[in-house]
Amino acid sequence: MMRPITAIASALTLAIHILRPKTMSFIDLSLDLELIDNLAAIELETPTPIQAQAIPVAMDGQDLLASAPTGTGKTLAFALPAVQHLLDTEEQHHLTDSPQILVLSPTRELAKQTQLVFENLMRGSKLTTNLIVGGVNIGQQHATLMEAKQRNCLVATPGRLLELLEKGWLDITQVDMLIIDEADRMLDLGFIDTINKITSLLPKDRQTLMFSATLEGDKMQHFASQLLNSQATQISIGGPRQLAANITQGVYQADNDEHKELLARALIRSRDIKQAIVFVNSRHQLDKWLAIVRTYGLRCTGLHGELRQSERNQQIKDLRRGRTKVLIATDVACRGLDIPSVSHVINLYLPAKADSYIHRAGRGGRDGSEGTVWTIADAMDWPNLARIERYMASPIPRIVFPGLGAKKPEPSEKAMTQKAKAKKKAKKKDKTATSGKKKVKRK
Secondary structure (H helix, E strand, C coil), X not given: CCCCHHHHHHHHCCXXXXXXXXXXXXXXXXXXXXXHHHHHHCCCCCCCHHHHHHHHHHHXXXXXXXXXXXXXXXXXXXXXXXXXXXXXCHXXXXXXXXCCEEEECCCHHHHHHHHXXXXXXXXXXXXXXXXXXXXXXXXXXHHHHHHCCCCCEEEECHHHHHHHHHCCCCCCCCCCEEXXXXXXXXXXXXXXXXXXXXXXXXXXXXXXXXXXXXXXXHHHHHHHHHXXXXXXXXXECCCCCCCCCCEEEEEEECCCHHHHHHHHHHHHCCCCCCEEEEECCCHHHHHHHHHHHHCCXXXXXXXXXXXXXXXXXXXXXXXXXXXXXEEEECHHHCCCCCCCCEEEEEECCCCCCHHHHHHHHCCCCHHHXXXXXXXXXXXXHXXXXXXXXXXXXXXXXXXXXXXXCCCCCXXXXXXHHHHHHHHHHHHHHHXXXXXXXXXXXXX
């Protein structure tokens, strides 16, 4: 019988807050030399704190609940022990059509990126990885699966995976290791019932690893207690409400839309930027700023949830290959994108959810490189800015671009909140009045 994860935490878990070990390397983690060589090929020699702590626990066969700030290497923390397990049991792979490793990702982009990490680690071996996501013809996916000689690792989004399972097109009865990536995001997207249906088809004695940017909240604890065994280990690196130490941040105050455009032009054209992701809050804002940024003479594309999957893949591929200098995106890109050459994140509009700011910021400064987050905030952004600062329990530094400083005083959060409420109330009143006029006309 499973105990609540809070009981697990009090009895057998480790809450670890450590500095990166100065002398540790991946070779100290008892990984096969071919894995070490594949890591060296992508210029990785030293594990991050979450990798140094999680990999030995996972390789020991224990269930694991792990959290670390975004951008600290959680994908490798589960991919390395998963591939090591496949190498250790390679002689058994031909005995079943079921994958041995099942990775569930909340979004298509994250799933595709995770599959790429597995492919890099499997180079030089006979191991294979398959991808199952929505937005692709399900019949074609089934045909691809049927052509696969073996299915060592399957990376999937929950919805499409359940579709295949319900059609009887896929066997997962021999999965040794289940990995839930971005567990907090799974909660946000309402995937819990789907995941429960999937896990009901898995072996009871499997190993389960759950990774998340945060472990806060009763729902997260309950979710974990349903999937992990009573001997699970919990690892927490850093705080869920913090940026990684290698990321610097600052806020530029904009007096109005014209001022915001001038600041955006100056910042986006900065020579310090290798590549940048520019965040907006809506498709309308994206279309507007895509047109504006293209007038700067920069290679720029836009990424939003209404694009076809093939188009979304192409946008990410162009950014990864350096064909695109600037990607303007909605929050569809705030999680999972791991592109080391992205040096800067620019918020043209702040998100309403404070944790989304942290996830946006985590798109820069990947693999321990220096990252920068700039926010251009006008008066309407100030309530969101205050909410984010409260969430992180620290102010974001104010900075001024030479010659483009704000002329107005910093807005008062209270005044802006009242203004927003008044605007919302007026809008509701106008809507009610319009509705009343329509009813009169019908009579």
